[in-house]
Structures are given as structure tokens and as C-alpha cells.
Amino acid sequence: MIPHRSCLLAAALALSLASSALAGDKSTPAPEPAPVPSSWFADNVLRPRTPFEVVPGKDPNGWSFRLEPYLWSPGVYGTVGIGDLPQMGVNSSPIDVLKQLDWGIFMQAEIRKGRWGIAADGFFAQFSADLAPSGPIYKSASAQLQQSIDSFILAYRAIDARNFFVDAYAGARVYYMGLDITAEVNDNRATRIAQAIGQRVAPEKSFPTSADADRWWADPVLGLRFRVNVTRVLFLTGQADVGGFGAGSDISFFTQGSAGVNITRNISLEAGYRYMYVDYNKDNFLFRMNMPGIYAGMGFTF
Template identity: 25%
Template sequence: MKCLSGISTAHIIFAACISAASIASGQALGADILAPQPVAKFDERRWKVIVSPYIWAASLDGHANIMGRRTNIDVPFSDIFENLDFSAMGNVEVTNGLYGVYFDGQYTKTSQDESFHDQTLGADVTMTTLSAGAFFRAVEVPLEGETVFGTQRVFAIEPTAGLRWTQLKVDFMLDRWSERRKLKWTDPFVGARIQADLTDRWHLFAEADVGGFGAGADLSAQGQAYLGYRTHIFNQPALLRFGYRALYQDYDGGDVLGHRFKWNVTEHGPVAGVSLVF
């Protein structure tokens, strides 16, 4: 169902962004190798702001019930360029190393046409997902040595809790007729994060959560894992990240043109980004 492929594109002009990330990575690594700067040791417990723009090359798998039609969804990332109008995503974290909060957002707008009763039905689809969570460091095990940022290498476990808000907005157009439908739901979630400093530069991050519990979706679950490389960009501590992310949502509710809306879909795919520490 063509209309659904736009939602999967929720996630990015991946090739172009990878090129930009590669250029930035090359510059950052070159700066460290060719003109290393002495790193001032800073207080590990000071409050920091970590800004992380990223790109998610997500595919969609599952099924949906829209306008009375059950449709199996199998949309690979290779189809995203066809209908994508605009996409943006990023993460902001505020932490002192012991406690913290984070905000994560994804916004995507697509346009496409769908065959409907021998006529062409236009559909503009906008999907927004916003998450806010808090965490605390429940376990911290010091490891031998320091990172290139002058901090103690550690292995840490951090429980998390928060809310994930999803909005799906669809504008239908058929000849002179037009209709707009907006669906939104909010899922509470609980989970945990694991961080491990593998070397002075290499860093492993993994996170998983489960939510919904019938408050919004019947069930939602998310998992992601990244391998990061510490470097400096314009003398600013930075972490280049590459990994994989998946988000599952099972939502049943709302009305689209007189029919009940159902969404049982998994978004999954590789992720690349950079985290700047301020």
C-alpha cells in the first residue's frame, strides 16, 4: 500500500547524511592525529548538555488497518527517496553523570498517491514521535585508565522511565474533496541503559524499554545499540556513533474515514550520528 511507504521514510535521506557525517569524522580524526591538543581534565560530575543529531535508515515491517483495509507492510529503506519531503531527528541529554534527563524527537513528512476506487487519492503523511525520559546511575564499576576526555573509564547501568508521544497526521485529496485525520497516543515506558568504555576512545551504549500497557498503545518496545568513537570537533569533545535501532508499536484506536485505525509495525534499521558535549 503506497500510502504506508511514506511513513517508513520517516527516517531519512540516509546516503546524503552519511556523506556529511563521514566528512565531519575525517576532519575530527585528522585534527586529533595531526594537531593533538592537551585535554583539560574536567569534573566528571559537572552538569553537561549532550546534543546528538542523527539519521535513522529505518525499514517498516508489520501490518496496519487503514480505511477498512488490512495491509501487510514490508517497506525497505531503499524506497524512502520516492516520497520523502522532509525529515529531522535528534536527541538532547542533560546529565551530571549520576542523574539526567533526555529528549528525543523524529519528524517526517511525505507525499504520495494511492489508487482508490479507480481514482487517484493523494495523501500527505506527517509522523512525529517525541520521547522524554529520566535516568539515574544505579551501578558504576570503575575500569582501568581514563578516556581521552580525561574522565575515569567505567561500566554503568542506568534504569530509565518516561513517555513516548506519537502523532500521525494524514491529509487526503481526491478531485475537489479533501479530508484531514489526526491520530495521536502517548505511551509510558520503563527500561535501562548500559554504558561501557571499551578503551580510552571506544565506547559502547545500549538501551531497551517497554511501554504502552494499554494507556496509549497496547504495547510498545524499543531497543538500540551504538558503538562510539571519542574525538574532538573544533576542540569540542564529541562522540561519533554508529549502531542499530528498532521501535515496535501495537496501537488500536482512533478513526480514519469511518474505519478503526490499527497499527502493528516495527521500524528498524542502522543509525549514524554525532554527540557534542557542552
Template identity: 25%
Template sequence: MKAIYLHAIVLLAGVTAASIGNAADVTPLAPEAKTVETRSGWEFTVAPYFWAAGISGDVRQFGLPEVNIDSDFGDILDNLDFAFMAAAEARYDRYSIVGDVVYVKLGADAHTPRGILADSVDVTSETFAGLLGVGYAVLEDQNGHLDVFGGMKVWSVETDISFNGGLLAGVEREDSATWVDAVVGLRGNYFFTPEIYVTGWGLVGGGGADVDWDVGLGLGYKFNDTISAVAGYRALGVNYENDGFVFDVVQQGPIIGVSFHF
């Protein structure tokens, strides 16, 4: 029986490919792909992205002992039901407002060895991570900018287990946690040419979690004033512990995305 629960915890940990994109076009910090010409007024960016992250660390749920996990992106993809990741930014002069949402849902079912307590168990894991904050450009010229950033990040992690057949037929259990972290850091980009730019960011903070950090670096290409794309690498870590619920993980992997500027 313990093996069933441990399997559920591993699935939960994989769910967070969580969390939150890349700086010029695929990050929760999503700075716009800046043009060489000076522009005035509000500028908006919407950036859907995809993060192929693996996950490692320690998790604990349902009152069971802590479990160490180490899953690559392929393991997570095998159980993926649905995922949505997108960032948005509104920018005026040196000021910016940034939002980012990540939602991932995993589902799996497994048969029990003897089928006495249950014939099979269904596991559903959902993770939501949302960031909202403001930035100010301390350095800015026609080729790029460097912003200081501060904001709030909301995490929600939930796992549901249901048993089919056997003595536990119809039994369902849920374990979940929701917390908020304050984060600060830097974000920026720099254009080597009117089309090619580098972008990067670094955030760190805490609150509900003991520590919450996010770093990344990407290389972007601006096709025109409306569309640009970026590819890079991102790593994120969070350490949350409360009332027997443990979520102490690091996620890292390549990230790609497209941004639309208007």
C-alpha cells in the same frame, strides 16, 4: 478508488522512521560519551542522528480494511519531503534528563487509471514522536554506567489526501491519531579504551498503544571531549488501535549520528 486510499495508507506507514535514536550519541536515551577522568557538575549532550529504517506491519485508516505493508528504506526515501531527528541529555552525577524528537514528512502524487473520479491524488503523511524521561545510574565507574530509565513518549500520525480534477476535484480528507505511552527500561555504555565504547538500550511500555518497545546496540568513537560518533542497529515496534485507526508496525535498520558534549 479503494486502490488510491490503500496507496495513501502505505505512505503513512513509511513515515515513522520514527521514532527515536540510539543510546550514547544517537538515541532518545543519548547517554554522554563518558571520559575516563571523573567530572563534576552538569554535563550536556546534543545528538543529531539518522536512522535508515525499513518498516513492516499492518495499518488501517479512512475506514478501509487493514493493509499489510513491507517497505525498505529506499521506498521511504523516494517519498521523503523532510525529516528531523535529534536527542539531548542533561546529566548531573547519577541523574539524567533525556529528550528526543523525531519528525518525518512524506509526500507523493499519483494519477488515477481512468481519470473519471479524479485525474490525480496528492498524499501527505506526517509523523511526530517525542520522548521525555529521567534516568538513574544503578552502576557507574570511570569506564561507563548502567541507568534505569522511565519516561513518556508522545506519538502523532496524520495523513491528508486531496483529489485533483474529475468528479472529486477539490475534495480533501484527513485521518489522524495522537497518543501517549509510558516506557521504562535500561540504557548504558562501556568504554573499552578512552576512545572506543559500546552503547545499548532497551525500552518497553504502553498506554495509548497496546505495546511500545525500542532496542538498539551501537559502537562509538570519541574524537575528543566535545565530539563523538556512533554507528549501530536499532529496532522499534508499536501497536496502536483505536476507533478504526490501526498502526501496528516494526521499524528496523542501521543508525548513525554525531554527539556534541559540553
């Protein structure tokens, strides 16, 4: 009798514990993990998972091509001189250049494979400018300028990190400058000067009032450039080089910096500031110029 009662008590106790466990599960369910907030801004800007430029299925060391049409609006400040005319000062702001710009073409292109790249950057523009003649003989002058500056470089990716790179490059920058200057003589002063030196001719015959010339030359250049992917969308770039060394120009400098956004994996927009200095003085042709200004472009990568 006793063993039978013990078995009944044990079974009842087990059934009671099981019922309590089931009741406890229904009354206090386990808490679910809190959902992680997600949005385009959070996923792409605050915590980017991979660089935006990485295209799924594409070999990062394979061929790539980039094309970027752009607009650069520089001021033109410096000195020009050709022929028998005196040196003339140029002081045209970016707004002045835009107003007097007849037309222009601006383009960048680059092809890459692995760490190596070949890039070209050039523009051709024609515009007019008012000049400030030196000395008392001329009271005013103006010029029409045709200008082409084209860079061709071979770049090596010295640092290639996940979110930034640094390229070292060398190449050549080819210049074409065509100048057509017209000057107006200060008749009274020119007449007095002509009489003082014993000339009995009209001022416009004593002193030249126009000259035109054009020149081609090429500068070797050495430089560095970089890009930082701040996020998957935002990036910063910079570039600087020095050239000339007496081979073409006596000296030349180029630098630029920009900020940009990736619209898609293949399209980007950027805007920044570009500065160029050229000092060329050979064969009775002087072009010593500072050219700073804002630029903006749209890039296409394939």
C-alpha cells in the same frame, strides 16, 4: 725502618686498587634501561591510562550537557487503517523510505548532574508509501504519512564504574501520526459486488476511495541503557525499553545498539541499529508497525 716500609706498602696497595676500580668503570659502564615504546595507538588504545571522558579540572559530579543530531533510516513494515477504508499493508524498505522522504528532523539531548539525568530523543518526518489493500475491491493504494515520535525520560545511574555505566529510566513516549490514504477501486469486482447487494450506483460512489485522519497519544515507558568504554577512544552503547501497556498503544518496544569513537573529549561519532514496534488501534485508527533501520549521529558534550 720496618714500620715505615709497611706504611709505604699499604699506600701503594690502596693506590693500585683505586686505579683498578677507575679502569673497570671506564671499560664496563652500567647498562641503561631499555626505552619503553610509545605511540598514539599504544597510549590511547592498547593501554589507556584514564577514561577519555575525564576532563582535567572538571567535577565529574557537576552539570553536563549532551546534544546529538542523527539520521535514522528505518524500514516500515506493518498495517494501517482509517475510516471506512479496509486495512492496508505497508512494506517499505529503508531505501524506499529514503527515496520517498520529503523531509525529516532527528535530535537527541541530555542534561545530567551526578547520578541523575533528563533526556529527550525525537524526530519528525514526512514521507509517502505504497500500500497493499486487503480484499478484492481495491487494486492499489498510496499514503502520505506525517510521523513524530518523541521520548522524554528521567534516568538514574544505577552502576557507575570506571569504564562502564548502567542507567535505569522511566518516562513517556509521545506519538503523532497523520495519515492521508488514497485508494483505487477495482471497477469490475466492485460493480459485481454492488450489483450482488442490490446497489445501482457507480463503484467509486459505493466504496470510499480516500480517507485522512491524525492522532496524538502517549505511552509510559520503562527501560535500561548502558555504555562500555572499551578504550579511551572506542565505546559501545545499548538501550531497550517497553511501553504502552494499553494506556496509549496496546504495546510498544524500542531497542538500539551502537559502536562509537571519541574524536575529542567533546565530540564523538557513533553508528548502530535501531528497532521500534508500535501497536495502536483505537477510535477507528490502526497503526501497527515494525520500524528497523540503521542510524548514525554526531554527539557534542559540554
